[in-house]
Amino acid sequence: MSMNINMENITISTDLPLYLPVVKRLSEQLGIVLSSSSNGDENIVADLNDQAYALIVDEHGISLHPNDRRLHGPIRVDFNNGANSHRRRFGGGNGQAIAKAVGVSGRFFPSVLDLTAGLGGDAFVLASLGCDVRLFERNAIIACLLRDGIERALYAGRDHPELRDVMGRLKFLECDSADAIKSLTEEGRPDVIYLDPMFPHRKKSAKVKKEMQAFQNIVGGDEDADSLLKLAIDCARYRVVVKRSTHAEFLADLPPTYSLTGKSTRFDIFALRKIPS
Numbered sequence: 001m002s003m004n005i006n007m008e009n010i011t012i013s014t015d016l017p018l019y020l021p022v023v024k025r026l027s028e029q030l031g032i033v034l035s036s037s038s039n040g041d042e043n044i045v046a047d048l049n050d051q052a053y054a055l056i057v058d059e060h061g062i063s064l065h066p067n068d069r070r071l072h073g074p075i076r077v078d079f080n081n082g083a084n085s086h087r088r089r090f091g092g093g094n095g096q097a098i099a100k101a102v103g104v105s106g107r108f109f110p111s112v113l114d115l116t117a118g119l120g121g122d123a124f125v126l127a128s129l130g131c132d133v134r135l136f137e138r139n140a141i142i143a144c145l146l147r148d149g150i151e152r153a154l155y156a157g158r159d160h161p162e163l164r165d166v167m168g169r170l171k172f173l174e175c176d177s178a179d180a181i182k183s184l185t186e187e188g189r190p191d192v193i194y195l196d197p198m199f200p201h202r203k204k205s206a207k208v209k210k211e212m213q214a215f216q217n218i219v220g221g222d223e224d225a226d227s228l229l230k231l232a233i234d235c236a237r238y239r240v241v242v243k244r245s246t247h248a249e250f251l252a253d254l255p256p257t258y259s260l261t262g263k264s265t266r267f268d269i270f271a272l273r274k275i276p277s
């Protein structure tokens, strides 16, 4: 089942009065419904009955919950926890396919422009590897979750120098990449452009992890991704990297220079110029 989510079937709520100002500001910014308690007082509570998704604000930040709990669990961006913290500590490792794909080496740390930021997972890995990463995201709900995750990680970074350094290499902008890339100056051109668009034909299956399900429901398919690839090839200094699922066709039907293929993910590399050694 595929849902079309728009701002009318998302609510925002908190059950903690402390967060009311945040909730009110976000509801205005995002143009989404504020879910209020039946007695009409200021203590706003979740009312998920007829809404497809709810943004909930609590002491852990902002999280996205599907109304139908069978779809997937809550989604929240947490750069200081679990997998992300592990990646930071144990590497980011040059051995990772993504490092090879963007051309990170002991001597070269490319500047990367991530045109499809999503929840920032890939950008965070690249920043952990030592790359300066600009990341663009156009979907307002996804951008809201990402911005919240970045703000909390910057705050946590006060006690974790390693995290602070990584977060210092990430620069997020909410915008449409197709517009933003056209206004880059010559100095603003990145070494590498990274693209991980939604794949319109990805099937839903039990194997699809919860983040991907949320993307499918909230973002849908990035139908304009083909044109983004062409803009990227005109802009990047050294290479463009496209992340696909292993058996997906090439983006824009354009064969890459070469691919790095893993069990479930493939990186298609468009090599434009030799990376400095």
Ligand SMILES: C[S@@+](CC[C@H](N)C(=O)[O-])C[C@H]1O[C@@H](n2cnc3c(N)ncnc32)[C@H](O)[C@@H]1O
Binding pocket: 115, 116, 117, 118, 119, 120, 121, 122, 123, 136, 137, 138, 139, 142, 175, 176, 177, 178, 196, 197, 198, 215, 219, 222, 228
């Ligand atoms: C599959 S997700 C990316 C996941 C990401 N790599 C991660 O690690 O979380 C694709 C994202 O790209 C965003 N996107 C697609 N086209 C875009 C564009 N032209 N400008 C900005 N964001 C775009 C979508 O809104 C979606 O959030």
